[in-house]
Amino acid sequence: MKTVEEIKAAIESAIPGAGVEIVPNPSPSGQHSLRLTPDHAVEVANFLRDDAELALDFLSNVTGVDWPDKEISEKVKVTHTVTKTVDGVEQSVEETVEETRKRVEPGYLEAVYHLYSVEKKHGPVILRMRTVNRTDQVELPSLTFVWRSAEFQEREIFDLFGIVFTGHPDLRRILMWEGFKDHPMRRDYVAPDDFEYEPTAHDGVLKRTQAHQAAAGQALEERHQGTGAGA
Amino acid sequence: MNQPHSYSSTVTERPEGWNRPAPIESRGERELLEVAMGPHHPSTHGVFRMDLALDGERVVRLKPEFGYLHRNHEKIAEGISYLASMPYTDRLDYTCSMTNNWAYALAVEKLTGQEVPERAEYLRVILGELTRVQNHLSAIGFLIQDMGASGTPLMYAFRQREKILDLFEGLTGARMMVNYMRFGGCRVDASPAWLDEARKVVAGLPAFVDEFEALLRSNEILMARTQGVGVLRPELAVNAGVTGPMLRASGVNYDIRKVDHYGIYDRFNFRVPLGDHGDVYDRFMIRLLEARESIKILEAALKDIPVGPVIDPKAKIRGLRPKPGEAYGRIEAPKGELGFYLISDGGPNPYRYRVRPPSLINLTILEDMCLGHDVADVVLIFGSVDIVLGEVDR
Numbered sequence: 133m134k135t136v137e138e139i140k141a142a143i144e145s146a147i148p149g150a151g152v153e154i155v156p157n158p159s160p161s162g163q164h165s166l167r168l169t170p171d172h173a174v175e176v177a178n179f180l181r182d183d184a185e186l187a188l189d190f191l192s193n194v195t196g197v198d199w200p201d202k203e204i205s206e207k208v209k210v211t212h213t214v215t216k217t218v219d220g221v222e223q224s225v226e227e228t229v230e231e232t233r234k235r236v237e238p239g240y241l242e243a244v245y246h247l248y249s250v251e252k253k254h255g256p257v258i259l260r261m262r263t264v265n266r267t268d269q270v271e272l273p274s275l276t277f278v279w280r281s282a283e284f285q286e287r288e289i290f291d292l293f294g295i296v297f298t299g300h301p302d303l304r305r306i307l308m309w310e311g312f313k314d315h316p317m318r319r320d321y322v323a324p325d326d327f328e329y330e331p332t333a334h335d336g337v338l339k340r341t342q343a344h345q346a347a348a349g350q351a352l353e354e355r356h357q358g359t360g361a362g363a
Numbered sequence: 364m365n366q367p368h369s370y371s372s373t374v375t376e377r378p379e380g381w382n383r384p385a386p387i388e389s390r391g392e393r394e395l396l397e398v399a400m401g402p403h404h405p406s407t408h409g410v411f412r413m414d415l416a417l418d419g420e421r422v423v424r425l426k427p428e429f430g431y432l433h434r435n436h437e438k439i440a441e442g443i444s445y446l447a448s449m450p451y452t453d454r455l456d457y458t459c460s461m462t463n464n465w466a467y468a469l470a471v472e473k474l475t476g477q478e479v480p481e482r483a484e485y486l487r488v489i490l491g492e493l494t495r496v497q498n499h500l501s502a503i504g505f506l507i508q509d510m511g512a513s514g515t516p517l518m519y520a521f522r523q524r525e526k527i528l529d530l531f532e533g534l535t536g537a538r539m540m541v542n543y544m545r546f547g548g549c550r551v552d553a554s555p556a557w558l559d560e561a562r563k564v565v566a567g568l569p570a571f572v573d574e575f576e577a578l579l580r581s582n583e584i585l586m587a588r589t590q591g592v593g594v595l596r597p598e599l600a601v602n603a604g605v606t607g608p609m610l611r612a613s614g615v616n617y618d619i620r621k622v623d624h625y626g627i628y629d630r631f632n633f634r635v636p637l638g639d640h641g642d643v644y645d646r647f648m649i650r651l652l653e654a655r656e657s658i659k660i661l662e663a664a665l666k667d668i669p670v671g672p673v674i675d676p677k678a679k680i681r682g683l684r685p686k687p688g689e690a691y692g693r694i695e696a697p698k699g700e701l702g703f704y705l706i707s708d709g710g711p712n713p714y715r716y717r718v719r720p721p722s723l724i725n726l727t728i729l730e731d732m733c734l735g736h737d738v739a740d741v742v743l744i745f746g747s748v749d750i751v752l753g754e755v756d757r
Contacts, residue, residue, distance in 0.1 A: 159473075159685070159707070190617075253617070307756060309430065
């Protein structure tokens, strides 16, 4: 079994400009992964499957991961030039102050592919792809035509995370029902109190009652005013 | 209810390069019948629906539809601690909760680098193989039930399964929802009396498998209904991620117990049975043969089981906070490759918890196997996949 570095080198020599990046994994499992650029992903996938030495013919698992926008607050030392009055004379003095600055690291959605080789009996080789953001640019190329086992799993990720796999032959919701709007596996998803909520006639009835009460109240007031005038 | 529906000549359009068999063209302008099989059809083993398009009796299109049992298991796990997910894994494939526990424990052990004591490894193998035997036997029973032999063959299998479930109850307190494995070992130790009881049950198994096989093998109806039905080519099986007995019935030698050597499987001498034709008959015979191999493993494991602790006393179980990182752990569950993919951000709950369900992925090629067969065969082909909806829908 080749190491991730060797696989990266093999991909880059076969597909120039593939732009593969190693994502290290600090856990004791030692399963490091390769990050692909969406533009070359299908090419790289075909290479990994058909290469005689790697022969990664078996796509075991496809996972979606949501990485929301992260607000990072850092302490930064900043030097300001401040004008101060020292002994009655105005001077400009340099002062170093520690400030907390907040910046937002943009979030993205990620698809993770676990590959094995049935022929050579090795693995796993892990591929990752990232979308540009979490809102409007959520397309990734589908690898269903390379490994058929991605068919249902990519549908599931589309359903639960909202990654749109371009080129997928049958991209529909798989676990949630048709007509469901949101993507429940996103980190910021808020589940409704009742998934099957349908508005009842309640609001309409309430509005009519209020209108009626207002009208009745007005009529009562008029009557009181009438009696007052009469007395 | 089932309205006749006319289709254009090409029923399913497939893009180029699609490695499915060519769709069977509808014959001329004949009308196709659209049938929704399920979600409460008795052959679907739960709430599952197949939308069929039929040309006479022939299946021209089949779309599996699921999600009726969906409860977003993965989302639940992100909100609770690592340990709290363990009983939830019982509910994935509720007939094989031991192997579900094992796969999850293995993934967490990979994430934390936790070692498992030897006795616990032996107990895991014993319980895992008992699970495999009972799953395969009842799967065969269900398959024959789907063929029309109501009750008797299934109850034959269940009689034996009951003995195995009694063993589980004696050890863990529950027949099915066992919640037995822990990160770094097992929850309770097996008493010598329990091991004796297990030896007795295992000693009775070979005779039962022989009897079961003799009953079925000589049955002409079974041969006629299963041989040459629902053939799955090995290339397609590998490409579609099919695992477990289904893959091996197509003749692909891939058993994770042999490939990954997880646990202590390299200490046991067992063979991997392979099929030649990849039809329903092969899938059913492979399960019988695998049950025999499992009995061999059980006999050896029950003989060799050493004395010692069943869990590392230093193992962190409650309040586990693995270091940031990720791990994918997989085992050969009775239905195929069961994997757990965990991402930790250093917190007490997993950042991402993913189950790789063999039942769901084995259904990918259901349409390919059923095209061109009769409706009655769909029931059998579907039964030979051996799924549990608790795992498909999660």
